[in-house]
Amino acid sequence: MSSIIELENLTKNFRKSPAVNDLSLSIPEGAVTAFLGPNGAGKTTTIKCLLNLQVPDSGQAKILGCDSRKLGPKQLQRIGYVSENQQLPSWMNVTQLLDYLRPMYPDWDREFEKKLLREFNIPLKTKLRSLSRGQRMKAALLSSLAYRPQVVVLDEPFSGLDPLVRDEFLHGLLELTEVEGWSVLISSHDIEEVQRLCDRVTILNRGHLELNESTDELLERFRKVTVNFPDSKNLPAGLPATWSDFQVSGRTIRFIDHRFHTTTLPEQIGKHFPDALTHEVQPLTLREIFVVFAKSFRLPNNPPSQS
Known part of the structure; x- marks a missing residue:
């Protein structure tokens, strides 16, 4: 599978x-990639370098095989971009916005535009400045998708949206990505939605890459484990490095297994807890896995284990 986005030793100070520190990353074509990290991790800076909104101090960012610093109309016509801080011409209404943008994109699909307008249910004649935040975000998404871009970059698209609008936004995006097969990079703190x-x-984390893998593999290898004992138990030494987040409560020890295998x-457990009576295993959500990483980011000189 070819890469739609490639970062090599990207650095921005x-x-x-x-803000981004020697970051190397490859994102395959046709995938929807969640771009996660705590505040200040460097996600937005990375995206801006990728789209030539900021110039990296060193290293290289490529999108659609083109160096980000050389992006021109030909490449930009194949990229859709929506950001929480995106500025739209507030004096226009949606109809005027689409009329203004349409000539810039040779592949603009009028029928697809009409379909998106029906699905997103945006008032056409209301000035953008008078629309709700959710309606403006949907207008931004529509104007970035109607020309059928090859890659879509979304930076906090759900920020500030109420649950109903967020669900409508997400449903529309999910349906479109499945049908169109777009490559999508989505940065968001709404991990349940992502x-x-x-x-x-x-x-x-802090401009460094901590993890890059398929969602299925990640969800498969993380488990919450509960071990039960006949008597109160202290945590022994020498436990596997792939176990973390230990909680000791009387006759029970709980932890996260980063490399679960049945x-x-x-x-x-038999080796490290020979007196264990039983153990239980539960899957984790993506949000719970992210919290495991986020906790480890706060520990000095203790990066999260990927092994």
């Missing part, structure tokens, strides 16, 4: 503080 969309998960886990 602000006042000598690194899980419904994404094929892959990328996690940044065969090896019972063997490991």
Whole structure:
């Protein structure tokens, strides 16, 4: 599978503080990739470097095989971009906005535009400045999709949307990505929503890459484990590095297994907890897995284990 986005040793500093630090990353074509990380992780800066909205200090960002610093009309006509801070011409209404944009995109699909207008249910004659935030975000998404871009980049598209509008936005986006087969990079703190969309998960922390793998593989290898004992139990030394987030409560020990396997886990429990009575295993949501990483980011000199 070819890569739609490639970052190689990408670095961007602000006042000598690194926002993106020697970041190398490849995102495959045709995938919906969740771009996650705590505040200040470097997600928005990475996206802006990728789209030539900011110039990296060193390294390289490529999208559609083109160096981001050389993006021209030919490439931009194949990229859709929606940001929570996107500025729309507030004096226009939706009809005027679409009339203004349409000539810029040779592949603009009028029938597709009409379909999106029906699905998003946006008032056509109301000035953009008078629309709700959710309606403006849907207008921005519509104007970025009607020309059928090859890759769509979304930076916090759900920010500030009420639950109903968020669900409508997400439903429309999910249907479109499945039907159109677009490559999508979506940065969001709404991880429950993102899980419904994404094929892959990328996690940044302080400008560094912490994880990049398929959603299915990630959800498969993380488990919450509860071990029960006949008496009160203290945590022994020498436990596997792939176990974390230990909680000791009387006769119970709970932890997260980063490399769960149905065969090896019972063997490991027998080795490290020979007096264990029973153990229970539960899957984690993407949000719960992200929290495991986020907790480890706060620990000095203790990056999250990927092994």
